[in-house]
Amino acid sequence: xxxxxxxxxxxxxxxxxxxxxxxxxxxxxxxxxxxxxxxxxxxxxxxxxxxxxxxxxxxxxxxxxxxxxxxxxxxxxxxxxxxxxxxxxxxxxxxxxxxxxxxxxxxxxxxxxxxxxxxxxxxxxxxxxxxxxxxxxxxxxxxxxxxxxxxxxxxxxxxxxxxxxxxxxxxxxxxxxxxxxxxxxxxxxxxxxxxxxxxxxxxxxxxxxxxxxxxxxxxxxxxxxxxxxxxxxxxxxxxxxxxxxxxxxxxxxxxxxxxxxxxxxxxxxxxxxxxxxxxxxxxx
Ligand SMILES: O=C(O)CCC(=O)C(=O)O
Numbered sequence: 001x002x003x004x005x006x007x008x009x010x011x012x013x014x015x016x017x018x019x020x021x022x023x024x025x026x027x028x029x030x031x032x033x034x035x036x037x038x039x040x041x042x043x044x045x046x047x048x049x050x051x052x053x054x055x056x057x058x059x060x061x062x063x064x065x066x067x068x069x070x071x072x073x074x075x076x077x078x079x080x081x082x083x084x085x086x087x088x089x090x091x092x093x094x095x096x097x098x099x100x101x102x103x104x105x106x107x108x109x110x111x112x113x114x115x116x117x118x119x120x121x122x123x124x125x126x127x128x129x130x131x132x133x134x135x136x137x138x139x140x141x142x143x144x145x146x147x148x149x150x151x152x153x154x155x156x157x158x159x160x161x162x163x164x165x166x167x168x169x170x171x172x173x174x175x176x177x178x179x180x181x182x183x184x185x186x187x188x189x190x191x192x193x194x195x196x197x198x199x200x201x202x203x204x205x206x207x208x209x210x211x212x213x214x215x216x217x218x219x220x221x222x223x224x225x226x227x228x229x230x231x232x233x234x235x236x237x238x239x240x241x242x243x244x245x246x247x248x249x250x251x252x253x254x255x256x257x258x259x260x261x262x263x264x265x266x267x268x269x270x271x272x273x274x275x276x277x278x279x280x281x282x283x284x
Contacts, residue, residue, distance in 0.1 A: 001040045001043060001240075002020055002040060003020065003021045003038060003039070003040050003041060003114075003116065004018040004019060004020060004021055004038070004039040004040060005018070005019060005020075005021035005025045005026055005029060005036060005037065005038060005039070006018050006029075006036075006037040006039060006235060007019065007029070008029055008032075008033040008035060008036075008037070008189075008191060008233050009032070009033070011191075011231070011233045011234075011235075012191070012231045012233075016236070018039055021038060021116070023116055023119050023120060023123075026038065026116060026120055026244075027120060027123060030120070030124075030244060030245075030246065032194075033189075033191050033194065033233075033249070034189070034191070034194045034197075034245060034246045034248055034249030035189050035191070035233065035243060035244070035245040035246070035249055035251075036120075036243070036244050036245075037235045037237065037241065037242075037243050038116070038117070038241065038242045038243075038244070039237075039240075039241050040240055040241065041112065041114060041116075041117065041171075041240060041241060041242040042111040042112060042114055042240050042242075043111075043240060044176065044238075044239035044240040046107065046110070046111040047107050047108055047111050047173075047239070049094040049107070050092060050093050050094060050106075050107055050108055050173065051173055051174075051175065051176075051239060053092045053093075053094065054092060054136060054173035054174075054264040055175055055264070057087070057092055057136070057138070057264065058138045058262045058263075058264045059262075060072075060074075061085055061138045061140075061262070062138065062140050062262045065082075065085065065138075065140055065143055066140070066143065070082060074087065074091075075091070075098070077091055077098030078091040078092075078098070079091065079101075084137060084151075085137060085138040085139070085140070086135040086136060086137040086138070087135060087136055088101055088134065088135060088136075089103050089106055089108060089134045089135060089136050089266055089268075090102065090103060090105070090106060090134070091136075092136055093106040093107055093108055094107060095107045101134075102280065103131065103134035103268060104131075104282050108171075108173075108266060112169060112171060112242060113284075117169075117242065117244070118284050120244065121167070121270060121284050122284050124165060124167060124272075125165050125167070125270060125271065125272045125284070126272060127283060127284050128281060128282075128283055128284075129270050129271065129272060129281070129282060129283075129284055130163075130270070130271050130272070130273070130274050130276070130279040130280060130281050130282070131268055131269060131270050131271075131279070131280055131282060132163075132268075132269050132271075132274070132276055132278055132279045132280065133267075133268065133269055133278075134266070134267075134268040135266070135267060135268075136173060136264060136265070136266050137264070137265055137266075137267065138262050138263070138264050139184075139185040139253050139255075139262065139263045139265075140185075140262045141184065141185055141255050141259035141260065141261070141262070142255075151252050151253065152209075152212070152213075152216075152252065153190060153212045153213075153215060153216065153219055153250050153251070153252045154209075154212065154250060154251070154252065155197050155201045155208065155212075155247060155248055155249065155250050155251075156168065156247040156269070157197070157198070157201035157202055157247040157248055158201040158202070158205040158208050158209065160247075160269070160276075161201070161202040161205070162274065162275045162276060163247070163269070163271040163273075163274050163275075163276060163279075164271060164272050164273040164274070165271050165272030165273065166246070166247035166269060166270070166271045167244060167245065167246055167247065167269075167270050167271070168243075168244070168245050168247075168267055168268065168269055168270070169242060169243070169244055169266075169267065169268050169270065170187060170242070170243040170244075170245070170265060170266070170267045171237075171239075171241065171242045171243070171265060171266050171267075172186075172237050172238060172239055172241065172263065172264070172265050173239060173264040173265055173266055174238065174239055174261070174263060174264060174265075175239070175261075176238070176239060177238070178238065178239075178261055179236045179237065179238050180235070180236060180237045180238075180263055180265075181234045181235065181236050181237070181254055181256055182236055182256060182258070182259075183258070183259060183260060183261050184259050184260070184261040184262060184263035185253050185254060185255045185256070185259055185262075185263040186234060186235065186236070186237060186253070186254050186256070186263065187234075187235065187237075187243060187251055187252075187253060187254065187265075188219060188232045188233065188234045188251065188252060188253070188254035189232070189233045189234075189235075189245065189249050189250065189251045190212070190215060190219075190230055190231075190232060190233075190249070190250040190251070191230060191231055191232070191233045191249070192226075192229040192230025192231065193229055193230060194246075194248055194249065197248040197249065197250065198246075198248035201247070201248060212250050215250075218232070219232060219252065219254070220255075222256075222257060232254070234254050234256075
């Protein structure tokens with residue numbers, strides 16, 4: 001298994017360019033595009049038990065959601081939200097079974113925090129960082145507009161402006177062979193104007209949201225026509241791949257026409273400083 005980094009720039013020409021990754025390559029993608037995709041970041045066998053639980057969880061949630069249920073009959077420690085079909089990672093992770101809400105105690109943390117990922121975050125945030133909201137989300141194709149409706153195209157910076165140095169880790173918890181943006185809903189990023197979003201998202205949130213609102217039709221199209229400033233990057237990701245993205249990059253889910261499976265994923269927010277009472281400090 002070779003760790004690869006995807007060239008986000010090549011996706012603009014419809015090419016998928018994967019190269020063996022170094023810390024410098026990963027940092028450069030993140031700096032230029034606001035997102036880096038690490039393929040084969042970890043061996044999915046390390047989280048085999050979590051993947052099995054994620055599969056069973058998605059099956060249960062999908063069956064409930066498709067009947068329009070409001071009661072999901074999940075144990076209380078799942079801290080499950082029918083609004084975004086998300087629950088705490090620690091409820092599903094076999095290492096914790098909900099006994100703690102600390103994602104740094106989970107088998108997923110042990111798998112994702114490879115030397116490269118850790119070094120990248122130390123470069124971005126320093127060795128003492130914070131995290132907040134570590135969740136497993138289920139996204140169901142064909143159920144848009146209902147409980148799990150796609151979030152609007154947004155930047156985290158505009159939505160949670162009180163965190164500094166904010167970055168997300170996003171990783172699929174899908175069964176082997178199931179790829180996001182091909183077989184199941186994935187993530188899409190609007191690539192372009194990164195410095196404008198970085199500068200404007202906090203002080204001029206409405207202007208940023210107006211601009212993103214104008215892209216709402218394009219973001220659902222298979223081959224959107226966009227101006228020269230931007231394009232949608234829709235990475236194909238499987239279990240073991242990791243996306244790391246900055247608070248400045250606009251993103252939301254993408255549901256490909258051929259999607260048949262629900263998508264389960266994990267996401268967490270990491271940051272440098274916080275005026276956030278629920279933030280947890282940790283050492284990278
Ligand atoms: O997983 C998704 O569909 C969206 C995730 C997202 O927008 C976020 O984590 O901020």
